[in-house]
Amino acid sequence: MGRFLRRRLLAVVPLLLLVTSMVFSLILLLPGDPAVALVGMEDASEEKLAAIRERMGLNRPLVVQYVSWLARLAHGDLGVSLRTGQPVTEAIRERAPITLGLALTATGFGLLAGVPLAIVAARRRGGLVDAAASGLAAFGVAVPNFWLGSMLVLVLALHLRWLPATGYVSPFESAGDAFRHMLLPTLTLGASAVAEVTRQLRSSLGEVLAADYVKTARAKGLAEGRVVAKHALRPALIPVITVAGLTISRLVSNTVVVESIFALPGLGRLNLESVLNRDFPMLQGAVLVTVLAVIAVNVLSDLLYGLVDPRIRYG
Amino acid sequence: MAETRLALRRFVRRRMALTGTVYLGLLILAALLAPVIAPYEPLKQDLVHMLAGPSLAHPLGTDDLGRDVLTRLLYGARLSLGAACLAVAIATVAGVPIGLVAGYLGGAIDDALMRVIDALQAFPALILAMAIAAALGPGLFNVMVAVGVVYTPRFARLVRGQVLSLREEPFVESARAAGASHARVLARHVLPNVVAPVVVQISIGVAFALLAETALSFLGVGIKPPEPSWGTDVGRGYRFMRLAPWLVFMPGTAIFLTALAFNLMGDGIRDAFDPRLSREA
Numbered sequence: 098m099g100r101f102l103r104r105r106l107l108a109v110v111p112l113l114l115l116v117t118s119m120v121f122s123l124i125l126l127l128p129g130d131p132a133v134a135l136v137g138m139e140d141a142s143e144e145k146l147a148a149i150r151e152r153m154g155l156n157r158p159l160v161v162q163y164v165s166w167l168a169r170l171a172h173g174d175l176g177v178s179l180r181t182g183q184p185v186t187e188a189i190r191e192r193a194p195i196t197l198g199l200a201l202t203a204t205g206f207g208l209l210a211g212v213p214l215a216i217v218a219a220r221r222r223g224g225l226v227d228a229a230a231s232g233l234a235a236f237g238v239a240v241p242n243f244w245l246g247s248m249l250v251l252v253l254a255l256h257l258r259w260l261p262a263t264g265y266v267s268p269f270e271s272a273g274d275a276f277r278h279m280l281l282p283t284l285t286l287g288a289s290a291v292a293e294v295t296r297q298l299r300s301s302l303g304e305v306l307a308a309d310y311v312k313t314a315r316a317k318g319l320a321e322g323r324v325v326a327k328h329a330l331r332p333a334l335i336p337v338i339t340v341a342g343l344t345i346s347r348l349v350s351n352t353v354v355v356e357s358i359f360a361l362p363g364l365g366r367l368n369l370e371s372v373l374n375r376d377f378p379m380l381q382g383a384v385l386v387t388v389l390a391v392i393a394v395n396v397l398s399d400l401l402y403g404l405v406d407p408r409i410r411y412g
Numbered sequence: 413m414a415e416t417r418l419a420l421r422r423f424v425r426r427r428m429a430l431t432g433t434v435y436l437g438l439l440i441l442a443a444l445l446a447p448v449i450a451p452y453e454p455l456k457q458d459l460v461h462m463l464a465g466p467s468l469a470h471p472l473g474t475d476d477l478g479r480d481v482l483t484r485l486l487y488g489a490r491l492s493l494g495a496a497c498l499a500v501a502i503a504t505v506a507g508v509p510i511g512l513v514a515g516y517l518g519g520a521i522d523d524a525l526m527r528v529i530d531a532l533q534a535f536p537a538l539i540l541a542m543a544i545a546a547a548l549g550p551g552l553f554n555v556m557v558a559v560g561v562v563y564t565p566r567f568a569r570l571v572r573g574q575v576l577s578l579r580e581e582p583f584v585e586s587a588r589a590a591g592a593s594h595a596r597v598l599a600r601h602v603l604p605n606v607v608a609p610v611v612v613q614i615s616i617g618v619a620f621a622l623l624a625e626t627a628l629s630f631l632g633v634g635i636k637p638p639e640p641s642w643g644t645d646v647g648r649g650y651r652f653m654r655l656a657p658w659l660v661f662m663p664g665t666a667i668f669l670t671a672l673a674f675n676l677m678g679d680g681i682r683d684a685f686d687p688r689l690s691r692e693a
Contacts, residue, residue, distance in 0.1 A: 111527055112527070112530055112531055112534060115527060115528060115530075115531035116531050116534055116535075119531060119532075119535075123543055123544075123547050124547070126544065126547035126548055127547050235672060235675065235676070236672075238619075238671075238675060239619060239623075239668055239671040239672035239675055240668050240671075241623055241626055241627065241630075241643075241646075241664060241667045241668060241671070242627075243626075243627055243630045243631075243643075243646060243647075243650075243664075244646060244660065244664030244665075244667065244668060247646070247650055247653060247660045247664065248660070248661070248664070250653070251653055251654075251657050251660070255653065255654050346533075346534075346536050346537070347536070347537070349536040349539070350536035350537050350538035350539055351538070353538055353539060353542070353627075353631065354538070354627055354630070354631065357631055358650075365539075368539050368542060368543075369542065369631055369633075371546075372542045372543065372545070372546040372633055373632060373633070375546060380543060380546060384535070384539055384540075384543050387536060387539055388534055388535050388536070388539075391534060391535075391536055392534050395534070
C-alpha cells in the first residue's frame with residue numbers, strides 16, 4: 098500500500114503544476130492590457146497603470162511572474178479583491194465551509210437514496226422499482242438543476258410554505274434552522290448524484306449478482322440480504338468509486354448554480370460574483386481552491402479504490 | 413454499408429431513441445420555421461398583457477414585458493441549439509485530432525498531451541467555462557468557445573482509447589508495412605473506425621453543452637437579454653416565479669426534454685453500432 102500511495106501522490110505533482118499554470122494564465126486570455134482589467138476601470142491614467150504594472154510585476158517575463166505568483170501562493174497570499182479590498186484567502190476561508198457542507202450533504206443524500214434504490218432495482222430487474230430507477234437516472238442526467246431548484250422553491254417554499262425559499266443560517270447559530278435552509282439546496286444538488294449512483298451501482302450490482310460465487314453463497318442457504326451485503330456490494334461499489342471523482346466534480350460545478358438560486362454565500366457564488374465583477378485576483382483564488390479540492394477528492398477516491406480492490410494496488 | 417444499414421435497423425427498433433430523434437427533428441424544424449410559425453415577434457412588447465397566463469391568444473402565456481412565451485421559446489431554440497452545436501463542433505475539431513495524435517504516436521507526445529487533458533478535466537466544467545468566458549469577455553461566441561474547450565478532453569480521451577487498440581490491429585500494421593505514411597494511415601485506416609463512438613459522443617455532448625449554455629445564461633454569464641434564449645428566459649422568469657410560474661416552467665421543460673432527447677439518441681446510436689455496449693446488456 099505504501100508504494101501505491103507514493104506513486105499516486107507523485108503523479109499529482111505535474112498535475113498541480115499544470116493546473117496552477119492554467120489558473121495563472123487566465124489573465125493572459127484577457128483582451129487588451131491586463132493592468133486595465135486588473136484595476137477594473139477603463140479610464141485609469143497611464144501613470145496609475147504603470148504603477149500597477151510595476152507593483153504586480155506585469156512588466157516582468159511570464160515565467161518570473163508565474164514563479165513569484167506560486168511563491169506567494171505557497172505563503173497563502175492570493176492577493177486582494179479589486180472590488181472590496183478584502184484579502185482573497187480571507188474571503189475563501191469564510192465561504193468554503195458553506196460549500197463544503199452543501200457538497201457533503203448532497204453526496205450523503207446521493208448515497209443514502211441511491212444505494213438502496215440501486216439494490217432493489219438490481220434484485221428485481223424489470224420490476225417497477227427498476228423502471229423507476231432507470232427513469233430517475235435519465236431524469237437526473239438531463240434535468241437542468243437551475244430549473245429543478247426553481248420548481249422545488251415554487252412548490253415546497255412558495256405554495257406549501259414548508260421550507261424557506263432562500264438564505265443561509267449557520268449550524269452554530271441554530272441547528273434546526275440551518276437544516277431547514279439546507280434542505281432544498283441539498284435536494285437540488287443531490288438529485289444528479291442520486292441518479293449517477295443509482296445508474297452505476299444498479300448495472301454493476303446486476304453483473305455481480307449473476308456471478309458464480311454469489312450463486313454459491315445463495316446455494317449455501319445464505320439469506321438474500323446477507324448475500325447482497327457481504328458478498329455483492331463491495332465488488333459492485335468499485336465502478337461507483339471510479340466515477341466518484343467525476344460525480345464530485347459535477348457536483349462542485351453545480352454549486353455555482355445552486356448557491357445562486359438559494360442565495361448561499363459559498364465558494365460557488367464567490368466564483369460567479371468574481372466573474373460578473375471581473376475581479377481577477379478573487380476569480381483566480383476561488384477557481385484555484387475549487388480545483389484543488391476536486392483534485393484532493395479524486396486522489397482520495399483513487400486511494401479508496403486501491404483499498405477496496407487489491408488488484409489496483411499491486412497492478 | 414451493410415453494417416450501417418444493420419445499425420440503422422437496430423436504431424429504429426429502439427423506441428426511446430426513436431422518440432428522442434423524432435422530437436429533435438420536429439424541434440429543429442420548428443426552430444428553422446420560427447419566423448413563419450411563431451404567432452408574434454420575439455421582442456415585441458405588449459405592456460397591457462404583462463404576465464398573462466396561458467390563453468388562446470398566448471398558448472404559453474406572456475412574460476413581464478408582455479412578450480409571447482411560445483414565440484420566445486421557438487426563437488430561443490435557434491440560439492440555444494445553435495450555440496450548443498457550435499460548442500460541440502469546437503470540442504470535436506479540437507479533441508479528435510489530439511486523441512488521434514496522442515493514441516497513434518504514443519510515447520512522450522502522448523504523455524504530454526494527456527497531462528494537459530488531465531489538467532483540463534480536473535476543473536469543474538461550469539467553473540472553467542465561466543472563468544474562460546470571463547477572461548475572453550462577454551458574448552455568445554466566447555461562451556461557446558469556453559464550453560467547447562471544457563468538453564474537448566472527452567473527445568480526446570475517447571479517440572485516444574480507440575486508437576490505442578486500433579494501432580495494434582493487423583490492417584493498420586499492414587498499411588504501415590506497405591509504406592503508407594503516418595498521415596495516410598491515420599486518415600484512411602484509423603479515422604473511419606472512430607467515427608461511430610465520436611458520433612455518439614457528439615449527441616451526448618450537445619446535451620451537455622445545452623445544459624452548460626443555459627446554466628451560464630441563467631447565471632448572467634452567457635447570452636444577454638433581450639435575445640431570446642432558453643437559459644436567459646428561465647433566469648428572467650425566476651424573478652417573477654410567484655406571479656407567473658410558467659415563465660420558468662416552459663423554457664425549463666424545453667431544456668430538459670431536449671437534453672433528454674439528445675441523451676436518448678446518443679444511447680440509441682451507441683447500442684445500434686455496438687450492441688455489446690448497451691447499458692441494458
